[in-house]
Amino acid sequence: MMKLLTSLLVGLTILSAPVYAQSGPLRLEIDEGIIEPMPFAVPSFVPDGPSAAQYAQDISRVIVSDLTGTGLFREISSDAFISRVSSFDAPVQFADWKAINAQALVTGAVNVSGKRLTVRFRVWDVFSGQELGNGLQFAGTTDGWRRMAHKVADQVYTRITGEGAYFDSRVAFVSESGPKDQRRKRLAIMDYDGANVQYLTDSAAIVLAPRFSPTGDRLLYTSYETGQPRIYLLDVGRVKRQELPTQEGTMSFSPRFSPDGRSIVYSLTQGGNTDLWKMDLASGQSVRLTNTPAIETAPSYSPDGSRIVFESDRSGTPQLYIMPATGGEATRISFGQGRYGTPVWSPRGDLIAFTKQNKGRFHIGVMRTDGSEERLLTASFLDEGPTWSPNGRVIMFTRETQGASGRSTLYSVDISGRNLRPVRTPDGGSDPSWGPLQN
Amino acid sequence: METGTKISAIAHVGLIGWALFGGTFRSEPLPMAVQDVTVISAEQFAAMTAQREAPEVPTDPVELQQPAQPDEIETPEPMPEEPPEPEPVAQPEPEPEPEVEPETVDISPEPELIEQPPTLEEPEPEMAALPSPPGPEAEPSPADKIAPEQIAPPPPEAKPDDVETPPVSLDEGAETQQEQQDQTAPEEAAPEIVTEAEEVDDPAPRTSPRPRVRPNRPAPTPEPEVAETPETAPTEPAQNEQAINDALAEALGGGTEPSGPPLTSGEKDAMRVAVSRCWNVGSLSTDALETVVVVGFSLSRDGKVVDGSLRMVGSSGGSDASAKQAYDTARRAILRCGSKGYDLPADKYDQWQDIEITFNPERMRIK
Amino acid sequence: MKLLSKVAAIGALTLIAACSNNDPSALGGGAGGGGALVPGSPSDPRSPAYFQQTVGDRVLFAVDQSTLSPQAQTILQGQADWLLANPDFVANIEGHADEQGTREYNLALGARRANAAREYLISRGVAGNRLTTVSYGKERPIEICSTEECYSKNRRAVTVLTGSTLG
Numbered sequence: 001m002m003k004l005l006t007s008l009l010v011g012l013t014i015l016s017a018p019v020y021a022q023s024g025p026l027r028l029e030i031d032e033g034i035i036e037p038m039p040f041a042v043p044s045f046v047p048d049g050p051s052a053a054q055y056a057q058d059i060s061r062v063i064v065s066d067l068t069g070t071g072l073f074r075e076i077s078s079d080a081f082i083s084r085v086s087s088f089d090a091p092v093q094f095a096d097w098k099a100i101n102a103q104a105l106v107t108g109a110v111n112v113s114g115k116r117l118t119v120r121f122r123v124w125d126v127f128s129g130q131e132l133g134n135g136l137q138f139a140g141t142t143d144g145w146r147r148m149a150h151k152v153a154d155q156v157y158t159r160i161t162g163e164g165a166y167f168d169s170r171v172a173f174v175s176e177s178g179p180k181d182q183r184r185k186r187l188a189i190m191d192y193d194g195a196n197v198q199y200l201t202d203s204a205a206i207v208l209a210p211r212f213s214p215t216g217d218r219l220l221y222t223s224y225e226t227g228q229p230r231i232y233l234l235d236v237g238r239v240k241r242q243e244l245p246t247q248e249g250t251m252s253f254s255p256r257f258s259p260d261g262r263s264i265v266y267s268l269t270q271g272g273n274t275d276l277w278k279m280d281l282a283s284g285q286s287v288r289l290t291n292t293p294a295i296e297t298a299p300s301y302s303p304d305g306s307r308i309v310f311e312s313d314r315s316g317t318p319q320l321y322i323m324p325a326t327g328g329e330a331t332r333i334s335f336g337q338g339r340y341g342t343p344v345w346s347p348r349g350d351l352i353a354f355t356k357q358n359k360g361r362f363h364i365g366v367m368r369t370d371g372s373e374e375r376l377l378t379a380s381f382l383d384e385g386p387t388w389s390p391n392g393r394v395i396m397f398t399r400e401t402q403g404a405s406g407r408s409t410l411y412s413v414d415i416s417g418r419n420l421r422p423v424r425t426p427d428g429g430s431d432p433s434w435g436p437l438q439n
Numbered sequence: 440m441e442t443g444t445k446i447s448a449i450a451h452v453g454l455i456g457w458a459l460f461g462g463t464f465r466s467e468p469l470p471m472a473v474q475d476v477t478v479i480s481a482e483q484f485a486a487m488t489a490q491r492e493a494p495e496v497p498t499d500p501v502e503l504q505q506p507a508q509p510d511e512i513e514t515p516e517p518m519p520e521e522p523p524e525p526e527p528v529a530q531p532e533p534e535p536e537p538e539v540e541p542e543t544v545d546i547s548p549e550p551e552l553i554e555q556p557p558t559l560e561e562p563e564p565e566m567a568a569l570p571s572p573p574g575p576e577a578e579p580s581p582a583d584k585i586a587p588e589q590i591a592p593p594p595p596e597a598k599p600d601d602v603e604t605p606p607v608s609l610d611e612g613a614e615t616q617q618e619q620q621d622q623t624a625p626e627e628a629a630p631e632i633v634t635e636a637e638e639v640d641d642p643a644p645r646t647s648p649r650p651r652v653r654p655n656r657p658a659p660t661p662e663p664e665v666a667e668t669p670e671t672a673p674t675e676p677a678q679n680e681q682a683i684n685d686a687l688a689e690a691l692g693g694g695t696e697p698s699g700p701p702l703t704s705g706e707k708d709a710m711r712v713a714v715s716r717c718w719n720v721g722s723l724s725t726d727a728l729e730t731v732v733v734v735g736f737s738l739s740r741d742g743k744v745v746d747g748s749l750r751m752v753g754s755s756g757g758s759d760a761s762a763k764q765a766y767d768t769a770r771r772a773i774l775r776c777g778s779k780g781y782d783l784p785a786d787k788y789d790q791w792q793d794i795e796i797t798f799n800p801e802r803m804r805i806k
Numbered sequence: 807m808k809l810l811s812k813v814a815a816i817g818a819l820t821l822i823a824a825c826s827n828n829d830p831s832a833l834g835g836g837a838g839g840g841g842a843l844v845p846g847s848p849s850d851p852r853s854p855a856y857f858q859q860t861v862g863d864r865v866l867f868a869v870d871q872s873t874l875s876p877q878a879q880t881i882l883q884g885q886a887d888w889l890l891a892n893p894d895f896v897a898n899i900e901g902h903a904d905e906q907g908t909r910e911y912n913l914a915l916g917a918r919r920a921n922a923a924r925e926y927l928i929s930r931g932v933a934g935n936r937l938t939t940v941s942y943g944k945e946r947p948i949e950i951c952s953t954e955e956c957y958s959k960n961r962r963a964v965t966v967l968t969g970s971t972l973g
Binding site: 311 | 870872905906907908909910911913914915917918920921922924925939940941942945946947948949950951952
């Protein structure tokens with residue numbers, strides 16, 4: 001009976017759906033998976049001689065540190081390894097890596113010849129037994145071993161996630177020491193992971209809020225050198241700096257580069273009122289962008305340079321606004337409860353990170369550029385001053401603890417709100433500015 | 440593989456790279472007066488500008504050739520040992536940049552510049568300990584793993600694994616020749632991403648920030664009687680097609696083997712859940728999370744993926760690059776969770792011999 | 807520092823009487839100095855120390871505000887009188903904010919507060935070219951606890967005598 005019915009059905013269907021005349025595969029749809037750090041293994045890179053041994057070990061360690069630091073990967077300890085990798089060109093024993101659930105494998109070799117250091121590596125997808133991308137070699141000097149490790153880690157990260165790289169980058173920040181009422185502040189730069197800290201100023205004058213130029217060769221910052229906060233431009237490579245010609249007898253601060261690096265937007269205070277101005281760096285000429293009795297500060301360009309998001313209290317409390325880069329009418333984009341400040345446009349252009357103050361707590365959050373889909377990523381006594389990683393995936397910011405012994409520390413967090421962690425610096429740190437990927 | 444050619448290629452690219460980028464010295468033609476910063480002396484400045492030419496930034500990457508085939512591996516001969524150079528103790532910075540030694544000017548008493556870069560071994564993730572959940576509808580708490588269903592913290596001795604394995608001790612398992620196994624348990628997981636901002640100190644009920652639809656659970660028991668009847672569940676057109684296909688194949692007498700009855704929705708769900716447990720989108724870029732991929736593959740009778748059968752059938756919503764990453768991730772899921780063979784009804788092999796799975800990450804996006 | 811603020815507050819309260827009373831020695835006694843008048847000491851009404859401690863060198867502000875309370879206006883009136891009586895001095899007015907705000911916004915807020923004090927002094931006859939302003943935002947708190955008690959003292963504009971115009 002059933003068969004008959006079915007045959008009838010088929011008889012009817014066959015005319016309207018001849019495409020099913022052949023037996024197709026079983027079709028399923030999966031729309032729910034898991035989110036967890038991917039287990040990976042980096043057997044220590046193979047040194048080609050005794051002089052390369054330490055570099056091989058250190059480079060492997062930095063690669064592991066970079067990858068686990070993203071929160072997207074989990075290192076499988078070498079204690080669990082079944083296979084030993086003793087030659088870079090030997091075939092990978094995938095079964096041994098599958099057995100310990102290493103889903104990605106990075107193999108490499110290090111060669112040192114005099115001051116010259118070369119690093120070769122391959123990335124493997126263990127369960128398919130396939131190589132992700134092709135083997136690659138970086139060459140440089142032994143001095144640059146850390147950067148070479150970051151470059152390898154960047155490749156691994158990009159090949160597995162598809163996200164842009166960011167490990168081979170630097171961060172400018174303010175190094176802080178001493179109690180809150182006598183804080184000593186010095187301008188400093190470091191690798192993104194807190195290594196290789198270099199100080200660019202002494203602590204004689206208060207320095208605030210450095211900002212990297214789009215190419216990472218210059219820094220803008222604010223210093224009290226003359227007694228008044230004024231903005232300075234510093235050539236990072238030559239450690240030369242100049243005061244920018246803003247008007248005399250006024251306070252200038254909060255400077256940011258335009259995406260082409262040719263001009264800056266900044267705050268200028270006259271008669272107690274703070275507005276935004278734009279300066280052409282070649283000519284030193286400034287033009288006014290806002291003209292209200294309210295405070296306008298903390299500007300940030302969109303990556304295409306066409307718009308500026310900034311903070312203004314023209315509504316009574318600090319909120320976020322967007323205006324054309326040439327000035328003109330501004331549109332408010334923040335409408336949640338509380339006060340909003342320090343907006344920073346993401347390098348991808350899709351999000352704006354900000355500081356939010358609500359009910360006695362501070363948050364770092366992100367929203368779309370029209371103010372929608374606000375998400376708060378952190379909460380503490382005092383979080384402020386977000387800066388984006390070059391790939392727009394990670395945010396670094398300042399966290400200050402409360403009380404007389406309060407201390408400033410740099411923190412980073414993934415834009416999913418996961419993987420919140422401190423960035424280790426020798427002293428306290430504040431006002432980070434993440435520079436571009438180095439080349 | 441001609442080693443000579445390889446070396447030559449590397450050397451050439453390196454040399455050209457150095458010539459192009461190694462010696463450039465960027466100067467800013469800004470018209471304003473420039474003065475030295477007080478923190479460095481003139482000698483230091485002269486020293487570091489001179490040094491600028493020397494250190495080499497990593498040159499252009501050189502692609503490596505595929506590794507040699509297993510049979511023709513040559514073990515590289517041990518290089519004649521070079522005169523051991525004194526290893527640099529302090530790590531100089533990689534960039535050709537001036538070292539600004541703060542000690543030269545700053546008289547602050549505390550130690551300033553670290554000789555060794557800070558170690559980064561243990562940046563403890565700041566995921567807070569789980570506040571004890573007040574009940575089954577507990578507040579999701581931060582966990583390293585996000586899974587459709589909340590999983591309680593594992594027993595302390597268990598290693599995380601996707602498959603729960605009971606602990607087996609040597610003496611007990613001696614007769615069955617079972618290998619000693621570590622006890623495993625599913626890793627602790629939260630049903631959604633919980634940020635610090637969403638954590639609450641008190642377990643008082645509040646509105647959930649992001650309610651999620653629960654995945655379809657596998658039906659508790661597959662109903663055998665459905666076998667005869669082609670399923671006509673209105674919400675499952677694919678199943679309908681499948682049923683029709685089967686019926687069609689049967690009616691036309693096509694196929695030498697008698698086609699088994701179609702999979703029940705329970706059996707399909709079980710397969711779907713089996714793969715989704717390994718579909719880890721946590722390491723996907725935000726772009727790849729916008730990309731839907733369809734992956735086709737074949738299974739052998741023991742439920743294992745046939746070598747080389749995996750392929751991307753199609754993709755939508757992203758670039759080629761993001762489709763590649765999305766495919767890699769989907770492939771990993773299918774292979775990893777199927778490494779011991781998928782548990783599918785053997786009598787319906789024809790129904791699941793070829794499978795196409797659409798991986799849609801829409802609900803897993805960062806929101 | 808706490809003691810200092812208290813002394814300043816007491817000075818502010820006694821100021822109302824002081825304005826109409828031109829006898830400096832009486833005031834010196836009122837401030838509890840006692841003894842002989844030492845030039846430059848807080849008991850010398852022409853000294854910066856007197857200005858700081860007896861007249862009151864600072865005014866406080868409510869959260870996010872830069873408007874002057876009646877109490878602040880009283881103190882500033884005393885400052886104006888002192889500056890008019892001592893035309894050799896110039897002053898730099900420092901604006902400050904508590905730590906409950908972002909760095910750059912607080913810098914601008916401190917500037918607003920300093921300017922509010924400056925404008926008031928000008929309105930009371932002090933020449934504008936004797937008064938400069940600077941803002942420290944939240945960079946130089948005077949109290950470092952993280953409670954309103956400290957915050958209220960940090961939201962301030964401080965008139966700092968930067969020296970005599972005669973040199």
